[in-house]
Amino acid sequence: MANYHIKRPRPFESGDVYYKSDGDQWTDTYADRKQFSTEAQANAQISNPTKMVNGFPTKSNGGFASATVVEE
Numbered sequence: 001m002a003n004y005h006i007k008r009p010r011p012f013e014s015g016d017v018y019y020k021s022d023g024d025q026w027t028d029t030y031a032d033r034k035q036f037s038t039e040a041q042a043n044a045q046i047s048n049p050t051k052m053v054n055g056f057p058t059k060s061n062g063g064f065a066s067a068t069v070v071e072e
Helices: 039-046
Strands: 004-009 014-019 025-027 050-053 056-059 068-071
Touching: 039 056, 039 068
Parallel strands: none
Antiparallel strands: 004 014, 004 068, 014 025, 050 056
């Protein structure tokens, strides 16, 4: 059975960082990444729904911009 993880490009350097569930953080260490048992679980984590804030539509999950789900 496949596992999945989430990665995104580093903002100011080359290379990738990986989503780490401990406190909703990102890590450079591949071994510390959070693994999801299904692709749907990983996609749900990076979903970026629009919500209304002070009457204006806002994306609520900007930390996952440019993030992708990767099958291991």
